[in-house]
Amino acid sequence: MDAGDLLLGPRGRRLCQEFQQLAGASRPTLVDDRAAFQAVAEACAWAMYWQPPHDADVNLRSGPGLAGIRAAAEALASSPAMSWWSxxxxxxxxxxxxxxxxxxxQEPQLTGLREAVDTLDAFHADSQPFEDSAGRALDxxxxxxxxWSAPMANxxxxxxxxxxxxxxPVGLVWVEDAFGWSTATSWQVRPASEVRVLELRGPQDWVEMVRRYPLEVTATAKRGDWWRTTGRDGRWAMPDWPxxxxxWDxxxxxxxxxxxxxxxxxxxxGDTxxxxxxxxxxxTFWLAxxxxxxxxxxxxRWDGDRWSPA
Incomplete structure (x- = not known):
């Protein structure tokens, strides 16, 4: 991941802006790994994929906004402290x-995961069709x-x-659109045996997975949600999780x-x-x-500034 990679997407650009603000300099050169960690958290917190982008994200796409965060991107991408990000x-x-x-x-529920994944195709493909309860067409x-396109099952x-x-646990801090929780419980877990893990290292890995396991979701609420957040209209697809x-496990x-x-x-x-x-x-989402x-x-427990043992 180089500086150009970090500036490709809205979350990477927002990371650079947040890190620059936390670093306290317009041209940061030294990377504090804790500041970078917190900057990732801020980039996550502003991720909302059902509405138009925030003004800050729009301003970072090009022009002075984009130019202003390039130094932060270069500092982050070249820092050895960030090597584990890949x-x-x-x-x-x-x-x-x-x-x-x-x-x-109580112990977390770690069984029945595959059976729950098997329900996701029907859930996503049928979610919120463009008609009301009486069958009348809706815009x-x-x-x-x-x-969402992640395999969120129950x-x-x-x-x-x-x-x-x-x-x-980074899962306490790196949360998209958090709901203001003040308490949490965590468990350390591990695979009980050798597992097959598919790694998503960048855009091409995600696209290749969708191409290999496609599920079309154009005729669902995702069309409107993803149009609002990206500005693009057309056919949409996501992974067929079953x-x-x-x-893969x-x-x-x-x-x-x-x-x-x-x-x-x-x-x-094509147009998908x-x-x-x-x-x-x-x-890591577990499918088995x-x-x-x-x-x-x-x-x-959240004390208003950080998570601490309760």
């Missing part, structure tokens, strides 16, 4: 986070619904590694993959495009019952 899943350091569960000590521009499990000392689960999105891919309208084939939405950086809890529960 690394594959760390199977030995995975944490599952449940928000608003500080008083809950697709007015429809909003299941805007039950479901997505995990990420920890950061810093003492270790903090088909992905036939070949999990899919991991690297931090670099998130920053260069999320929120962009990416061409797939896709959007990576609702997938936090470094998160291959996890076991090995630590926890650890309880956390």
């Amino acid at each position: 690394s594959p899943v760390d199977a030995g350091d995975q944490h599952l986070v449940v928000f608003d569960a500080a008083e809950s000590a 697709w521009r007015t429809i909003s619904g299941a805007w 039950p479901g499990a997505h995990t990420a590694r920890s950061f810093g000392q003492p270790p903090l 088909a992905v689960a036939d070949d 999990a899919v991991h999105l690297t931090v670099a993959g998130y920053l260069t891919t999320a929120g962009r309208a990416l061409p797939v084939d 495009a896709t959007v990576l939405a609702g997938w936090p950086p470094d998160a 019952d291959v996890l076991e809890a090995v630590g926890g529960p650890a309880r956390w």
Whole structure:
């Protein structure tokens, strides 16, 4: 990932702006890894894929706004501290986070994941069609619904590694459009056996997955949601998650993959495009019952500034 890669997408550009502000200089040269970590959190917090981009994101696309964050992009891309942003899943350091569960000590639900994934095709393809309950046609521009393309199933499990000392699960901090939670519980988990993990390292990996496992979702709420957030209208596709689960036990999105891919309208084939939405950086979504809890529960509380052990 070089500086140009970081400036390709809305989340990477927002990261650079947030880091520049946290660094306290218009041309930062030295990268503080904690400031960079917090800048990723801010870039995530402003990710909303069902509405037009924020003015700040629009201003960063070109002109003085884009030129003003180039130094930050160069500093981040060249820093050795950021080298793990392109690394594959760390199977030995995975944490599952449940928000608003500080008083809950029961084990996380790690079974039934594949069965839940098998329901996702019907959910996404049928979600919010362009008609009301009486069958009357509705303008697709007015429809909003299941805007995400991540494999969010119920039950479901997505995990990420920890950061810093003492270790903090990044899933507590790197959250898109957080709901203001003040309590959470985490468990350390690991695969119980050898697993097949598909790595998403950038836009091409996401596009190739959609091409290999396509599910068309043009006639759903995603058309309106993704048009609002990207400005593009046309055919849309996302991964057919049950088909992905036939070949893979999990899919991991690297931090670099998130920053260069999320929120962009990416061409797939012909007039079809896709959007990576609702997938936090470094998160691994598990598509099979291959996890076991090995630590926890650890309880956390938000004190208004940071997450601390409760």
